[in-house]
Amino acid sequence: MIVTAIIPARNEQHTIARAMQRVDRAIRRWGHRPDIIVINDGSTDNTGGVAERAAHGPDLDAVVLHNERPRNLGGAFRQGLTLARGAVVFLYPGDDEGSDAQLDALLNEMPGPRPSP
Numbered sequence: 001m002i003v004t005a006i007i008p009a010r011n012e013q014h015t016i017a018r019a020m021q022r023v024d025r026a027i028r029r030w031g032h033r034p035d036i037i038v039i040n041d042g043s044t045d046n047t048g049g050v051a052e053r054a055a056h057g058p059d060l061d062a063v064v065l066h067n068e069r070p071r072n073l074g075g076a077f078r079q080g081l082t083l084a085r086g087a088v089v090f091l092y093p094g095d096d097e098g099s100d101a102q103l104d105a106l107l108n109e110m111p112g113p114r115p116s117p
Contacts, residue, residue, distance in 0.1 A: 002033045002086040003086045003089075003107070004089040005035070005036050005090055006039065006089065006091050007093070008077065009041060010040075013045045016054065016096075017050055017051070017053070019094055020051065021054070021060060022100065023103065024059070026104065030104075032110075036062035037064075037084065038064045039065050040064060040065065041075075042067050048064065048066050065079060065080075065083075073091075077091055
């Protein structure tokens with residue numbers, strides 16, 4: 001099953017790559033195919049550049065959208081929904097304030113395979 005994670009980020013250059021990698025690993029750990037969409041929501045730092053580099057790295061494939069002006073959380077989520085390919089879609093913070101345990105609890109509620117011990 002494809003699982004979409006929408007990651008809005010504004011001025012998160014120090015955390016966005018880690019957030020993207022954490023989500024990708026969690027979705028794969030649960031046996032699903034990740035569809036990661038990052039919304040660079042009006043950042044004035046290098047969030048967009050960091051996200052672009054991470055998105056096209058050897059272990060990750062993600063889409064990065066760039067908003068010149070912030071659309072805020074709801075707007076970024078709606079924007080991500082237009083590209084989402086997953087049967088399940090969730091929001092994850094670009095500041096990587098979530099944890100592996102929180103992602104596992106969320107993914108545990110979905111139908112489908114379970115992670116290997």
